Amino acid sequence: MSTNGTYVDRGAPPAHRDAIIRVRDLAAGFGDRLIIDGLDLDVWRGEILGVVGASGTGKSVLTRAIIGLVPKKRGTVEVFGVDLGEASLKQTLAVERRWGVLFQHGALFSSLTVKQNIQVPLREHANFSPRLMDEIAMVKLDLVGLKPAAADLYPSELSGGMIKRAALARALALDPELIFLDEPTSGLDPIGAQDFDELILTLRRTLGLTVFMVTHDLDSLAQACDRIAALGDKKVLAEGPISDMRRASHPWLKAYFNGPRARAAAAEI
Amino acid sequence: MAAFAADSDLLPPSGTPHRLRLSGEWTAAHAGALEDLVDKTGKTLAGRNVTLDLNEVTRVDTVGAHLLDRLRQDIMDSGGATSIEGARPEQSILIAAISKDERIEFRPPAPRLNALVGLVADVGRGMHSAWTDVTSWVSFLGSVVASAGRVIVKPRNFRLTSFVHHLELVGLRAVPIIVLIAFLVGCIIAQQSIFQLRYFGATIFAADLISVLAVRELGVLLAAIMVAGRSGSAFTAEIGSMKMREEIDAIRVMALDEVEVLILPRMLALIVGLTLLAFLSTMACLAGGALVSLIYGGISLDVFISRVDYMMTMDNFLVGMIKAPFMALVIGLIATIEGMNVEGSAESLGIRTTASVVKSIFMVIVMDGIFAMFFTAIDM
Numbered sequence A: 001m002s003t004n005g006t007y008v009d010r011g012a013p014p015a016h017r018d019a020i021i022r023v024r025d026l027a028a029g030f031g032d033r034l035i036i037d038g039l040d041l042d043v044w045r046g047e048i049l050g051v052v053g054a055s056g057t058g059k060s061v062l063t064r065a066i067i068g069l070v071p072k073k074r075g076t077v078e079v080f081g082v083d084l085g086e087a088s089l090k091q092t093l094a095v096e097r098r099w100g101v102l103f104q105h106g107a108l109f110s111s112l113t114v115k116q117n118i119q120v121p122l123r124e125h126a127n128f129s130p131r132l133m134d135e136i137a138m139v140k141l142d143l144v145g146l147k148p149a150a151a152d153l154y155p156s157e158l159s160g161g162m163i164k165r166a167a168l169a170r171a172l173a174l175d176p177e178l179i180f181l182d183e184p185t186s187g188l189d190p191i192g193a194q195d196f197d198e199l200i201l202t203l204r205r206t207l208g209l210t211v212f213m214v215t216h217d218l219d220s221l222a223q224a225c226d227r228i229a230a231l232g233d234k235k236v237l238a239e240g241p242i243s244d245m246r247r248a249s250h251p252w253l254k255a256y257f258n259g260p261r262a263r264a265a266a267a268e269i
Numbered sequence B: 001m002a003a004f005a006a007d008s009d010l011l012p013p014s015g016t017p018h019r020l021r022l023s024g025e026w027t028a029a030h031a032g033a034l035e036d037l038v039d040k041t042g043k044t045l046a047g048r049n050v051t052l053d054l055n056e057v058t059r060v061d062t063v064g065a066h067l068l069d070r071l072r073q074d075i076m077d078s079g080g081a082t083s084i085e086g087a088r089p090e091q092s093i094l095i096a097a098i099s100k101d102e103r104i105e106f107r108p109p110a111p112r113l114n115a116l117v118g119l120v121a122d123v124g125r126g127m128h129s130a131w132t133d134v135t136s137w138v139s140f141l142g143s144v145v146a147s148a149g150r151v152i153v154k155p156r157n158f159r160l161t162s163f164v165h166h167l168e169l170v171g172l173r174a175v176p177i178i179v180l181i182a183f184l185v186g187c188i189i190a191q192q193s194i195f196q197l198r199y200f201g202a203t204i205f206a207a208d209l210i211s212v213l214a215v216r217e218l219g220v221l222l223a224a225i226m227v228a229g230r231s232g233s234a235f236t237a238e239i240g241s242m243k244m245r246e247e248i249d250a251i252r253v254m255a256l257d258e259v260e261v262l263i264l265p266r267m268l269a270l271i272v273g274l275t276l277l278a279f280l281s282t283m284a285c286l287a288g289g290a291l292v293s294l295i296y297g298g299i300s301l302d303v304f305i306s307r308v309d310y311m312m313t314m315d316n317f318l319v320g321m322i323k324a325p326f327m328a329l330v331i332g333l334i335a336t337i338e339g340m341n342v343e344g345s346a347e348s349l350g351i352r353t354t355a356s357v358v359k360s361i362f363m364v365i366v367m368d369g370i371f372a373m374f375f376t377a378i379d380m
């Protein structure tokens, strides 16, 4: 990753719209309490979608419901054209190999080193020689901006930002077509966050990656995201490019995208 | 068409530029075959001036880009030169992002120690850790006593709610299983001793045997072993996972004493709970013995009770009961120390929990032996 300059060649979302994730009338929650109720959302192939919302509005729950970690109460979730509610185990596994997930708190395996963590998907789902596995792990480490010395550390020996990067490297291990990121830049220093945006854009340009990104980082939203979906009242309040968001009339959106921090972020670009 | 290929049949004399046409999918799915191909081609073209022609490559992912990079490095390391042609813009960005100036070292695993040396080293390490175990138990016991002292001076600091909660978990909830086990062991011992004593016509003394055994040894031992397995492991796991999530650190920075908050209530609950359980377990053991004596040995309940009454002197009773609080103390100490020693990984939590149970059961039995010698020495 390079850090020179603030200009990022964003590439462009493809003109042809092909839904890679299609969520319809989704309801999910815990016990009797619905966190998400009647939510519709599309994510197009090759786009970078930013999901925003106040803390506790259910961004993580939505992500987990799409991935299938939170059982849904109603509605359908289609990923890569496969309805995950109806899919057979084999189909589900096939879909799971094509996506990568970065959890909010990293979720690295605590008894494996960083390198071994990155190699878990390689070991399980691909047939690489030991040498190639080591090399690929180091390539991914370098890609996310970690020093080679971090490879042999255990997660408990990493800083917060390093955990994020290592988890990202693991999520990217198998070159997924779709990646879910839950607050990828929280805990990164500003340069690291900038590098992260550039990395995501590079991967989108080179590998055609589709990105579903929960974030509070206004710079990331402005620089990296093609489209933003704002969650609130258990639904998608509004969706569209950041220029639309700045004109939105909903009070929370107004406060969020026109607050002092948002203006500062906009001024930089 | 093959999924990928490198076409380099006709080798021109070295020195002249050479064009290597690559084709197909350079992706993770074909990693194994691609790697062979790259290594073979790298050897063939060592030291040459090669142009890699990517015009016919349909797809490249990070694995493919890395292998391309390895091919280039192999050729360049052997004194050759490479250039890339015909890469699509996105492919060249990816290759540029992946390739690096220094080579990634491939380190073979470190050689293992000689088996015999390894064994000796292991034994040495084991002895050393046994010794540090003992010293850490003693120093931890010291800090528990100190904090108990502070609580005695200022009883308001005692966590009564926590104590009651743990007393319920350690004591009340363990009653059914401990009573059941002690009862069954009582039955078994009665059956065996009646069977053996029958040859001498001394069936009646089975009652004496059972009551001495149950009161002095079995009741408390069974209860202690069960508590070590049930509650010792739970304490280690609780404290260990709090340690992992930095909850213990949070307690410390809030100017609280983790021994006072977490450990003292648990320790006291163990001491009170195990003492009560030892008594119940003794009674259950006797009841089991009485039942089998009646059914299998024909010893009536009246006779059994009168034998127990005769044997169960205050001395015998005290010898049994006095052991319970000490065993509880040792179980609690080991459980909490092991919990405090948990490090960051889930694996270490598992290892520590196992160690806690094994060590505390071992120590319970060792202590029982020491007590037996002690009581014999003072004629009790």
Ligand SMILES: Nc1ncnc2c1ncn2[C@@H]1O[C@H](COP(=O)(O)OP(=O)(O)OP(=O)(O)O)[C@@H](O)[C@H]1O
Pocket: A030, A035, A053, A054, A055, A056, A057, A058, A059, A060, A061, A062, A104
């Ligand atoms: N496992 C759970 N059990 C019960 N309730 C939960 C659970 N996980 C989340 N919730 C509830 O769901 C709601 C949404 O949580 P979620 O983690 O999705 O928030 P979020 O939008 O991701 O917030 P943040 O920006 O702080 O990460 C919260 O009110 C939370 O209390």
Ligand SMILES: [Mg+2]
Pocket: A059, A060, A061, A104, A182
């Ligand atoms: Mg969240």
